[in-house]
Amino acid sequence: MALKLYDKLKHSIRYWLLRTLPTCQQTVEKISESMERSLSLQERINLKLHLWICVWCQWYLEHLQIIRQTARAKADEPPEIISSPGLSNEARERIRRRLTNQN
Amino acid sequence: MNATQGKFPDKSPDPGRWLDDHGDYLFKYAVFRLRDNTAAEDAVQETFLAALKAHKEFEGRASERTWLVGILKHKVVDHFRRATREAPLGEESDEGPEHREFFERPDPWQGHWNTDYAPNEWHATPAELIERNDFWKVFNDCLSPLPQRTASAFTLREVDGLKSEEICEMLSIKVNNLWVMLHRARLHLRNCLELNWFRPE
Numbered sequence: 001m002a003l004k005l006y007d008k009l010k011h012s013i014r015y016w017l018l019r020t021l022p023t024c025q026q027t028v029e030k031i032s033e034s035m036e037r038s039l040s041l042q043e044r045i046n047l048k049l050h051l052w053i054c055v056w057c058q059w060y061l062e063h064l065q066i067i068r069q070t071a072r073a074k075a076d077e078p079p080e081i082i083s084s085p086g087l088s089n090e091a092r093e094r095i096r097r098r099l100t101n102q103n
Numbered sequence: 104m105n106a107t108q109g110k111f112p113d114k115s116p117d118p119g120r121w122l123d124d125h126g127d128y129l130f131k132y133a134v135f136r137l138r139d140n141t142a143a144e145d146a147v148q149e150t151f152l153a154a155l156k157a158h159k160e161f162e163g164r165a166s167e168r169t170w171l172v173g174i175l176k177h178k179v180v181d182h183f184r185r186a187t188r189e190a191p192l193g194e195e196s197d198e199g200p201e202h203r204e205f206f207e208r209p210d211p212w213q214g215h216w217n218t219d220y221a222p223n224e225w226h227a228t229p230a231e232l233i234e235r236n237d238f239w240k241v242f243n244d245c246l247s248p249l250p251q252r253t254a255s256a257f258t259l260r261e262v263d264g265l266k267s268e269e270i271c272e273m274l275s276i277k278v279n280n281l282w283v284m285l286h287r288a289r290l291h292l293r294n295c296l297e298l299n300w301f302r303p304e
Contacts, residue, residue: 074233074239099122
């Protein structure tokens with residue numbers, strides 16, 4: 001009984017917060033900015049509350065962090081495995097001629 | 104046959120060999136950041152020319168490739184500076200798609216995630232993604248529909264870890280512009296990565 005009441009209460013608070021707080025669209029923009037600058041106290045509170053009730057935005061933040069960590073860890077690696085085929089023969093010969101003339 | 108071989112005794116630079124050993128690597132490094140083949144070819148050529156002049160400073164403490172990449176990084180910065188001087192960002196600048204459809208919903212929840220586009224749990228850690236050989240291919244393909252400048256700004260920030268101010272200076276944009284670009288790139292890329300990696304069916 002008490003549990004049911006608690007669930008109801010939680011549901012109402014969640015509903016009320018979702019209606020009151022900035023939307024997901026506004027929140028994802030804040031999430032991105034939080035990776036660029038420190039947010040104001042008000043912004044931080046809104047973000048924390050939104051994340052508390054919205055698993056989608058929680059995942060969104062988590063994914064941005066995963067992307068950043070992975071990209072930076074692999075920063076020295078991209079050229080070797082990227083799909084681009086490398087220097088064209090024409091460009092290679094042009095650069096070779098230019099370098100030989102230099103000597 | 105290497106035309107320049109034998110021409111230089113011992114410690115003399117051998118640009119022909121540099122080109123053979125590192126040309127493709129440097130080109131891919133540059134094209135990933137500049138997103139323009141011609142600009143990347145120029146940056147590679149300028150790198151080798153600068154390396155020829157500066158080879159005495161190379162004391163073999165770092166590997167030859169690391170040394171050349173270090174020079175190339177400066178050439179990439181030079182390119183952006185030159186490009187923005189020649190064609191400054193206009194008023195009607197395109198920062199990338201807004202993806203409003205991600206948040207289109209029937210009324211009371213307008214502005215919240217549309218379930219067709221809402222994030223899913225990834226069940227993956229950075230450590231697992233680092234192991235994936237297709238990471239850069241998917242990353243690169245996902246960035247390619249974005250405006251060139253947005254994709255470059257995103258790469259410089261998230262891959263190279265440059266500071267906001269450095270990127271703004273390179274691209275001669277205001278910091279608010281940069282934040283919009285980064286936000287749109289993130290929104291787009293996250294969705295694209297999820298579709299390509301975590302929902303293969």
